Amino acid sequence: MYLGHRIPWRGGLIPGLDPLAGLALVEPPTAPIQGFAHGPVPGLGLGPGSKGSGSLDTPGRALLDSPPRTLFEAPLWSLPGCWNGPHAPLSTLHSRPLSPSESPPLPVQFDYLNVLVFAVVGFAFVFVNVLIGSVLRPKRKTEVGLEVYECGEETIGDSWVNFDIRYYTVALIYVIFAVEITFLFPWAMVLTEALNTPDIGLWAVAKGALFIVILFFGLIAVWAKGDLDWVLSYDGPEYVPTAARHRNPVPSRDELSPPENNEDESHETETAADAASA
Amino acid sequence: MGILEEAFEENVLTTRVDWLLNWAKLNSIWPMTFGLACCAIEMMAVGAAHHDIDRFGAGAFRATPRQADLMIVAGTVNFKMGERVKRLYDQMASPKYVIAMGACATGGGPYFKYGYTVMKGVDRIIPVDVYIAGCPPRPEALLEGLMTLQDKLRRTPVIRKPAQLQPADEA
Numbered sequence: 001m002y003l004g005h006r007i008p009w010r011g012g013l014i015p016g017l018d019p020l021a022g023l024a025l026v027e028p029p030t031a032p033i034q035g036f037a038h039g040p041v042p043g044l045g046l047g048p049g050s051k052g053s054g055s056l057d058t059p060g061r062a063l064l065d066s067p068p069r070t071l072f073e074a075p076l077w078s079l080p081g082c083w084n085g086p087h088a089p090l091s092t093l094h095s096r097p098l099s100p101s102e103s104p105p106l107p108v109q110f111d112y113l114n115v116l117v118f119a120v121v122g123f124a125f126v127f128v129n130v131l132i133g134s135v136l137r138p139k140r141k142t143e144v145g146l147e148v149y150e151c152g153e154e155t156i157g158d159s160w161v162n163f164d165i166r167y168y169t170v171a172l173i174y175v176i177f178a179v180e181i182t183f184l185f186p187w188a189m190v191l192t193e194a195l196n197t198p199d200i201g202l203w204a205v206a207k208g209a210l211f212i213v214i215l216f217f218g219l220i221a222v223w224a225k226g227d228l229d230w231v232l233s234y235d236g237p238e239y240v241p242t243a244a245r246h247r248n249p250v251p252s253r254d255e256l257s258p259p260e261n262n263e264d265e266s267h268e269t270e271t272a273a274d275a276a277s278a
Numbered sequence: 279m280g281i282l283e284e285a286f287e288e289n290v291l292t293t294r295v296d297w298l299l300n301w302a303k304l305n306s307i308w309p310m311t312f313g314l315a316c317c318a319i320e321m322m323a324v325g326a327a328h329h330d331i332d333r334f335g336a337g338a339f340r341a342t343p344r345q346a347d348l349m350i351v352a353g354t355v356n357f358k359m360g361e362r363v364k365r366l367y368d369q370m371a372s373p374k375y376v377i378a379m380g381a382c383a384t385g386g387g388p389y390f391k392y393g394y395t396v397m398k399g400v401d402r403i404i405p406v407d408v409y410i411a412g413c414p415p416r417p418e419a420l421l422e423g424l425m426t427l428q429d430k431l432r433r434t435p436v437i438r439k440p441a442q443l444q445p446a447d448e449a
Contacts, residue, residue: 135280135281135282136281136282136283136299136436137280137371137372138280138283138373139280139372140372142368144365144369145368145369145370145371147365147369149342149343149344149369151362152362152363152365152366154365
């Protein structure tokens with residue numbers, strides 16, 4: 001039995017078009033349906049109303065039947081503007097009597113205003129912060145600072161090179177074998193039984209072989225196109241950088257030398273001896 | 279040079295705006311993930327839960343100098359690494375600050391006399407804001423150094439022109 005017929009906000013007025021009509025196998029619970037706000041929800045789990053072999057207990061059934069309070073709790077087909085929404089006036093959207101502790105729900109249109117305010121504030125937050133940062137931050141750009149960051153190393157070569165993304169071809173070829181395994185495994189599982197069945201017999205083998213042959217044609221096609229060869233020659237023009245990269249020289253080792261006025265005498269004698277030997 | 283940087287004379291408004299900007303700056307000093315030697319172990323301890331450098335807003339260790347405000351030179355800087363340190367410092371975005379953590383980064387430390395590969399202080403290549411003594415310093419010392427840097431930031435005006443020294447002050 002389908003419970004939607006007594007819910008005015010969903011589906012009852014056009015029963016033939018209800019998308020959940022095929023699932024209407026839930027037997028009516030003995031207690032009246034209550035929402036989450038009033039305690040445990042009948043219909044979740046195996047309740048006393050769902051005994052018997054023919055009953056299908058759908059989890060969340062009662063959640064769908066309880067009236068939505070906000071936009072995000074509502075099933076899509078229950079909103080005004082959806083196909084069965086306008087048939088129910090807004091005042092009947094919440095047919096459940098409210099307890100004294102509950103505030104009456106806002107109209108649904110105000111929830112769309114929430115979305116609008118959320119989007120506007122979200123976009124404005126990003127751009128206002130970027131604007132503030134561009135006004136406040138110091139802009140001191142140096143040659144070394146604009147270099148490519150390579151963990152402190154000098155970059156070797158240029159980052160603007162052609163990169164072969166040919167690996168997608170390998171992924172496509174893999175699909176051939178993946179599909180082959182996916183379909184041949186259940187076929188192989190029942191093959192012995194099929195051979196012993198009089199009406200099928202060798203047809204099972206023939207159909208499997210035909211499937212393999214068709215996929216093998218695909219493999220031959222990629223083989224003929226040369227996609228199985230990993231190393232390909234590149235016939236296009238060679239990349240030439242438009243401008244030579246300029247680097248600021250880092251301080252050389254001589255500039256980073258230890259202090260000269262060393263007060264340690266033994267060290268000075270050592271350096272003097274080194275200088276004399278050199 | 280930024281649009282608003284050092285653009286105004288001293289008055290009440292710039293004082294309060296400077297306070298606000300510095301409050302934002304000194305509570306979000308993001309250090310760079312950059313450890314050279316045993317001081318880096320102490321730096322990791324500071325980043326971990328027990329000492330928790332995140333209390334000072336400096337717990338977001340960035341993996342790129344583009345996003346980092348603070349370079350904690352934690353460890354021995356040899357000449358080979360010094361070139362990299364210089365380049366990393368240059369690749370950081372302004373405003374940027376440097377903490378020389380420990381004896382090696384401050385002045386060569388135990389390698390001062392015979393360490394022929396060790397640079398005698400990282401301030402020979404990059405400007406250092408705060409020096410921290412110790413070999414290695416305790417995690418509390420690094421936190422002290424960070425707070426010292428925050429004090430320095432707190433005293434530094436952003437949009438106000440720095441105070442000019444009068445001739446009487448110079449004397």
